[in-house]
Amino acid sequence: MSEAGTVSSSFTPDLGGPRSGPAAARAVDVVKLYGSGDTAVRALDGVSVDLLRGEFTAIMGPSGSGKSTLMHCLAGLDAVTSGSVSIGDVELAGLSDKKMTALRRDRIGFVFQSFNLVPTLTAIENITLPIDIAGRKPDPAWLDTIISALGLGDRLQHRPSEMSGGQQQRVACARALASRPDIIFGDEPTGNLDSRSSGELMAMLRRSVDELGQTVVIVTHDPRAASYADRVLFLADGRIVNEMRSPTAEAVLDLMKNLDGS
Numbered sequence: 001m002s003e004a005g006t007v008s009s010s011f012t013p014d015l016g017g018p019r020s021g022p023a024a025a026r027a028v029d030v031v032k033l034y035g036s037g038d039t040a041v042r043a044l045d046g047v048s049v050d051l052l053r054g055e056f057t058a059i060m061g062p063s064g065s066g067k068s069t070l071m072h073c074l075a076g077l078d079a080v081t082s083g084s085v086s087i088g089d090v091e092l093a094g095l096s097d098k099k100m101t102a103l104r105r106d107r108i109g110f111v112f113q114s115f116n117l118v119p120t121l122t123a124i125e126n127i128t129l130p131i132d133i134a135g136r137k138p139d140p141a142w143l144d145t146i147i148s149a150l151g152l153g154d155r156l157q158h159r160p161s162e163m164s165g166g167q168q169q170r171v172a173c174a175r176a177l178a179s180r181p182d183i184i185f186g187d188e189p190t191g192n193l194d195s196r197s198s199g200e201l202m203a204m205l206r207r208s209v210d211e212l213g214q215t216v217v218i219v220t221h222d223p224r225a226a227s228y229a230d231r232v233l234f235l236a237d238g239r240i241v242n243e244m245r246s247p248t249a250e251a252v253l254d255l256m257k258n259l260d261g262s
Contacts, residue, residue: 005244005247005252024088024183025051025215026051026084026085027048030046044070044073052215058219059235060256062259065236066239068219075185076100076108077104105179107181109175109179111185114192115171116172119160124156130175138178142178142180146212152174173204173208183215184214186220198224205218227247227252242255
């Protein structure tokens with residue numbers, strides 16, 4: 001087992017090599033440009049990385065480093081300029097809008113900074129909404145497991161306005177888990193939460209990996225949130241410049257200070 005906060009001395013992308021089946025998500029030589037000509041911005045500059053099944057990964061970097069762009073490309077929310085992105089064994093390039101929508105609905109879960117709950121629906125109705133839209137029935141045993149794990153049993157008939165921010169984010173997390181997706185992406189999921197609710201949410205995501213076998217990837221600026229991950233990827237200027245295994249908040253903060261130039 002690696003020591004806490006182990007940083008790779010010379011970063012090599014975790015790509016290829018022995019594994020049991022395909023990665024949950026994979027990027028190969030991904031470039032993302034915004035704009036064109038002399039004013040083009042290279043948000044991602046040849047990123048290659050595997051996100052392994054059953055692993056919790058945090059993506060960090062200074063403002064403008066490309067961390068949110070990388071997550072959006074991995075999740076199929078933004079198209080790459082060149083290179084390739086796969087979810088499991090499905091290459092995203094060339095998928096029709098209909099197939100991309102179905103893949104995001106059936107194989108990907110999302111937890112965002114804004115909870116994105118429907119205010120007129122109860123907690124349980126919000127949790128099952130994507131499954132209902134897909135015309136499927138939720139798995140009762142799986143739903144009970146999630147609700148129990150997230151401590152939502154006494155909140156299922158409450159609407160968002162009747163819940164705290166932490167409770168609403170737990171509902172959003174349950175919604176992301178309900179369809180048993182291949183991978184969950186979180187974009188600053190603790191951004192609107194106080195420190196206690198933030199810790200509770202990160203502990204729940206950690207448990208979803210350890211106890212439910214979930215794959216989780218988050219973008220965060222918070223070293224405490226990143227410390228719940230198995231692995232932290234650090235971006236700068238559109239490239240992955242380092243990674244850390246078994247992170248601690250202190251080790252992450254020290255490395256981030258170096259990336260920020262402070």
